[in-house]
Amino acid sequence: MLIWTITLVAVCICIALILNLWRLIQGPSVSDRILALDTMYINTIALILLYGMYTGSALYFEAALLIAMLGFVSTAALSKYLLRGDIIE
Amino acid sequence: MQHLSILPILIPLIFGAALLLPPLSKHIQRQRIAAVIGLFLLLVSACFLLFQVQTQGVHLYALGEWQPPFGIVLVADPVSVLLVALTSFLAFSVMLYAMNGQDKNGAYFHPLFMFQVMGINGAFLTGDIFNLFVFFEVLLIASYALLIHGGGKQRTQATVHYVILNLVGSSLFLFGLGIIYGTLGTLNMADLAVKVGQLQAENATLAKTGALLLLVVFGLKAAMLPLHFWLPKTYSSASAPVAALFAIMTKVGIYSIFRVYTVIFGEHAGELANIATPWLWPLSLLTIAIGAIGILASPNLKILTANLVIVSSGSLLACAAISSEVATSAALYYLVHSTLVSAGLFLLADIMARQRGKAEDRFVRSRPFVQPKTLGILFAVGALSIIGMPPFSGFIGKVMILQATQSFAASLWLWPLILLGSLAALITLSRAGTTLFWRHNGNLSTESEAAKPLELTAVVLLLLASPILVIFAGDVTAYTQNAAHYLHDFQLSAYNLLPGVTP
């Protein structure tokens, strides 16, 4: 059951990722694209956690943690770029 | 002296790092003194190493005490040690030149110089192909940074091309390494050599694709046609000490070609024996040809020297393509000669350019030199040497290369090119010399300042090597013959480096 659920959820997330990519490509504004990328980060975290659960391994936790941390920085930097151009001023 | 063979890497590394730290980091004088001391120590250790290898034979240094083929080993053999000694001498001389003021034209000259030397020495000494990649990157990144030393539009422009081409090269290197590891499952060069012979047909084909990729990478460093385009602009726009140090850079590529395609994919490699030759041979000949044309087309001394470097690269590559002991020995001799002389010429071009005002080193009428005699003698030595005229080292190198061709057909291709290349150099350098030294307008300018004694010392050191290489040519060629023998003897260069592995 667990494996089955994991697979199902994985499919959900796959669809989610594809929807994200669609938005990323579609735009129309850059803000939309950044938002899509940010969402993609979150979905990826879920994906990694799922994979960890699937394999029963805790080795992938740090990757998820890192995406959470770094995804934010990346979104912040991109947004700041749109606002100010110069991100480190 | 158990650790002697790693000193040529560690000394510049430690000095390079120390130069970034107080109390050295903020004072140019201290940096200079430290750099010279460091390079002198390096030179001494390199000489000791040379001596040790000659008396006691090849020295294996297993880093972290992990034995080959598992860990990384340094292999101090007659070939690598020769090049390390050459690099150390070159670096020492160039530093003597640089410390007269050109090191001040930008930040971090001394540490970068050290790291550059470390990278070069590492590339020569390492016995591990991935480690070779790492040292390639060390020397490349240092060269990027040194190339922009002094600033200026031209330099930036040249650096852009140089960097991007080399980044592409690095990618290819990794593709190649991936294939090599993916087929042979090991990284130690001796181990690779042993395993290449045992490859099954299909895997051998795959390994071949990797091996040939590496050839492109090394060819790019060695300025093999059509990968040579970066060289003239890069060398001619670099500041003089950097250009002089770069004289050894193409040799790293050449050296790697010799090592990889003699030891790993050499005679004994079964299906993969001498795979480089079908490509190397025509390309090396074309390299000589384009270098010779470039020589004729050179508008100034620096570009001319750069094109001379291309010709020497082509000649060396031709030796690699011939792939015999005699050819390798010739290449080693010629390599030492051409490195030192072209470095000397780069420095000399700089001195001359500084004394000629706006004309710089272009072959046009200009004001006279402040030190015509000294410069004239040095120029004559450098020029004759690089053309390959007696009584300087170029002629022995040239004769050795000509003698190395094995078949009549090979001679028919190589000889005319080498000789015509010399002729092109002769024509251009004689024009250059007469113009630079005798076509004057105006009088001595008060702006031009004489070259400083240390600068001249550096040039003299580099160019003096040429007559010395002739006087002691007997010993030197005996050494290169021995080194070439080592490289071509599979037992010596592969099995002996793998404890517990025998044919």
Add this chain to the structure above:
Amino acid sequence: MNALIWLPFLPLLGTLVPLLFARFSRTVCAFMTAALPAITLLLILFNAGAVFNGERFFSSIPWVPAIGLELAFRLDGLSLLFSILILGIGLLVILYARYYLSAQDSIGKFYAYLILFMFAMLGVVLSDNLIQLWFFWELTSISSFLLISFWGHKVEARKGARMALTVTGAGGLALLAGLLLLGHTVGSYSLQTVLDSGDLIKASASYPIITVLVLLGAFTKSAQFPFHFWLPNAMAAPTPVSAYLHSATMVKAGIFLMARFYPALANTDLWFLLVTLTGLATFLTGAYVALFQHDLKGLLANSTISHLGLITLLLGMGTDLAAVAAIFHVINHAIFKASLFMAAGIIDHESGSRDMRHLNGLWKYMPFTATLAMVAASSMAGVPLLNGFLSKEMFFTETLHQASLGSLSWMIPVLATLGGVFSVAYSMRFIHDVFFNGEPVNLPKTPHEPPRYMRVPVEVLVALCLIVGIFPSLIVGDLLYSAAAAVLNGAVPDYSLAIWHGFTYPLLMSAIAMLGGLIIYTNRHHFFKFQAQFPMSDPKLTFESVIQSITLKAQKFISLTENGSLQRYVFLTLLLAISMNAIPLLQLNATAGLRPEIPLDALSVTSVALLCIAGVATVIWHRRRLISLLMLSVVGLIVSLAFAKFSAPDLALTQLSVEVVTVILLILALFFLPQKTPKESSPRRVVRDLGLAAFVGGTVGTICYALMTRPLDTISTFFLENSKTGGGGTNVVNVILVDFRGFDTLGEITVLGIAALGIYKLIARMRLYMPSSDGKGRAWSEDKYPLLLAVISQSLLPLALLVSAYIFLRGHNMPGGGFIAGLITSVAIIQQYIAHGVEWIKHRLKLDYQIMIGSGISIATLSGLGSWVFGHPFLTSWFDYFYLPVIGKFELASAMIFDLGVFLTVVGATMLILANLGQLTTSERATQKEHD
């Protein structure tokens, strides 16, 4: 005679003498300079007797056995003859030059060059080793270049010297090839061995090539047609140089070469054809052209060419007697031509002109010199009782005694006579046009006799002309005989050096020549007029323009290939790489191997789809840079996912953290670079590039697939087995990084450190234009540091540092390590920069990033050096488990110190890059016009 080996080196030593004595008077300098050559000459003469008796001296010491080069000298008849000429005439020239050179000329330098040349010439003629011979041969080219260009400030001197060097240098290169082939054919570079292997050589397949190459060397040096043009232009040299180089030495080197290799190469049809015809052509051309020269030295130069042709012709004929005649003429020509040059020099020196249209009637002004010159010129013309007559007679004789041209053989004596006619004509012109023929016209100086001793060398030589002419056997008999013996490598035919042989054809030919010469000279105006119809082509201009056009063509070619377009260079690089790489793939039978593949799953398919779409989107939108960058981030993210999926957590972590820093850097670049890429690639280029890209991608993919589907044994089992026991960690990847292959990592952090230093250098003098608005022209927001971001970032910093510490400490046993930890720390600090700006941080965070890099690399290195203390190689790791109350068991490892070094370097490098880049932009936002 073991001293032989040092014999040529006496003059070499002598090159220093004039430099040392240059500060003394000119006379002292001249005498001191002459000393060593004089001693050398004496030493040689001392041994002459033995040589005349048929002895040959050999002496050698090893030098470069690898190339068959030894320091080997020989003294035989031929060497002896040439040595005497070189040294004897050399001494006279030294004396002559003492008076010739003006006070402004550096006599020390001149003598040094002269002696260097003398040394080189001696080396050539005394060599007993092919390569050594070439060594000295080229040395003569170089030293003659120095001599010809002695007055380098004069354009003719520079051009003339360059031309001489180019032509003789080119010949020298051909000679080298020839000699090497010769040595290769014989199996030895010893000259004697080669001379003894004539039959072998002539039988070998490479004989024609060898002969052509060696003759090219000889012909260029001896100014044979069609390479003769350099010689007249070399007349820009000071006259002592001409007297020396172009009478007795340099140009004779070519003759010497032919004589030297006579036993090895001569007496074949090929030799005959090449040498005879070349000689004949040269003989005639030189003689004809000489007549029309107005320059005194030009006349002599062309006459030299002609006489060299004559000698060559003789050497080509293949009869022994002809060879003897050739040698004899070498001697005679050297004597009379040297004296003529010197006389011409005196005339030039004392009258200020060499133009025969100005020089007239000098007999009145310098009768003594005129007499000497007239005697010498008569010898040149072949007037009886003078030495020139003798060898010319022999020459005519030999032209009659050959039949190698078959039914056309009669042409040779006829043409020889014709040449003789012109010789007489130009000799006559030399005499009449200069010393008689009315009054001088517009001479810069009033001519007068030269200083007493300046005339001595001429007197000596002219005396020799007479003495040899009258008592040939007495004076040069032995010399000639032994030289001939050396040339012929054994038996010398009978010949007679008598003045009178009776009324013979040769005498008739001489008479015709005399008469014809007289007629031509008296009717010279017709000839001049005839000649004037032809546009005079100055070989100097032709040569220069040929070189110029070669240079231009080369430049055009180079600018076509090296057109400065990186796109082309990259294209070629990749094209070459992938062609080389792909060709072996044709031999691969099946792409897929036997290794079972992993089954597909939805997740992977989705990921691959995302990756591919994002990758293609990056390309499609590459001109909209920000979007391209976003797509690139997606690619990076999926790549990390792939690493995670295929069991490489460390890689995933690293890729993720690197990715963010890269994106931040690229955002910075976006700000300073144009926001959009203009469309400038032509459709053709796009298609071409797409083709290459597809080719590269396809090949890489194929190889990748082929690799992955084939089983592989690797050395990695060792790492898995020894990671815990030998390296003290369970994360094998990390243990490889810090232990098994720690050296790679040391290099890698050095790369990072260097990159930071380099970037600092790049930034240091950067003048960037900061755009005042974004790509669509919208002004930037005024909200520099958004409130929420600022506040939250502060809270995140300690958390991020803690995570960083966590990742650092676990690295050895679990995924993580110094590098990732360093990047996390860096990103956390960058986040502060983004949120608060540089100014805010500057006062709060006082880290010297440069020191961090330095100490990071130092710590990593020192951790490796620590093992030296215990006698282990660099980077030998150490670890142990300890137990402390309360805390429990824990591990300490040297690898952790190493990793600390990594951490510091990473933080230092990343921050040095970003913080400095940030600092750069704190200055005023200038509104700058876009440059593109």
Add this chain to the structure above:
Amino acid sequence: MPLYLEIIVCVLLLIGGIFLLVGSYGLARLPDIYMRLHSPTKASTLGITGVLIASMILHSYLQEFISIKELLITLFLLITAPVAANMIAKTAIHHEIKAKEKTRGKELINSMRNRDAPPE
């Protein structure tokens, strides 16, 4: 693994999966950037929390030791998601991206852009 635990994990996972999907669905479906902003900040946050808790339970069970480090990710996301949303909203406002036609208070965008008080 006891059934009740498995059921809990599965339910949590399903909740997580559905919310994540809905979040991304909203992102794709909603008509303007301002509305789209809601889905990742909310639905996805909750979704990821579900997955995290499921993972936490599962790993605690597998390692026979309570493993709650996934909470850290939750904490992180809860802290950062609003800021990320805020930053993106700021960019949209700065670029004066039009809100959907019937959005109320559209005129506020200008005040927001200048960070002024709303017009009276």
Add this chain to the structure above:
Amino acid sequence: MEGMYAFSVGLLTACGVFLTLRGRSFSVVVGLTLLSYAVNLFLFASGRLKLNAAAVLGESEHYGDPLPQALVLTAIVIGFAMTAFAVILAMRARADLGNDHVDGQIPQPKKPLFQKTGGAK
């Protein structure tokens, strides 16, 4: 799976190569970054793909080849350093040369290299 993986590597390589061949520094840097992704995946694949086989002792039943992973790690770091340098260099080139073309000047619309001979006087 291997086929898909190889396809991705090939596609990324192609994308990277195409962008590297563009004329503007930013595109080139992006291209090189893509290329380095491809390179890293390729190098990684040289140790063969394995699921559930992280090379952490005790965490898996069987282990993937750790050596290529270590190599890729080194390659990533070096690639990062190089990319960083290239990015800043691109900025410097823009600053010094006034444009962002890799050749330092905007190429002019070029005339045909070899003018056809004949006809024209």
Add this chain to the structure above:
Amino acid sequence: MRFFPMPFHSIMLFVVWLLLNNSLSAGQMVLAAFFAITIPWLVKDMRDEHPKIRRPWLAIRYVLMVMKDIVVANVEVALLIIGPIKKLQPGFVAVPINMSSELGITVLASTVSLTPGTVSAEVSKDKNWLYIHALHLGDEGALIKEIKSRYEAPIKEIFGC
């Protein structure tokens, strides 16, 4: 407070370290304590002055309340997203706030973003207005009132500002 320049953070770091390592062993405790002391000490300069938490219990209660709201709000939002879009009535609202503390405003804005169908879009320069976007704006006044009473008031109390 020289050893604990940021006591709240120290506690958090201590807990997080143990969380990360999934361990309560003495060794990890020591390390946790070490980092709980050193990290705040390292970063103490990297902070602006912020008000301290005056009412920790209230804070905890507030957090729990928000968590509940998150769940509820998110379900609502999820339903809105999958429901008919045409029925949605989005809108911008300016919420007057009277807090001077940046930290307080940040917490409020974050809470607003996380909870009732609203996203904090902007804070006015004078920090008197919080602009929000609501996915489905029913009664504007009620929303403002709810935010002010349910979230702003407790935050002010917690930080005493």
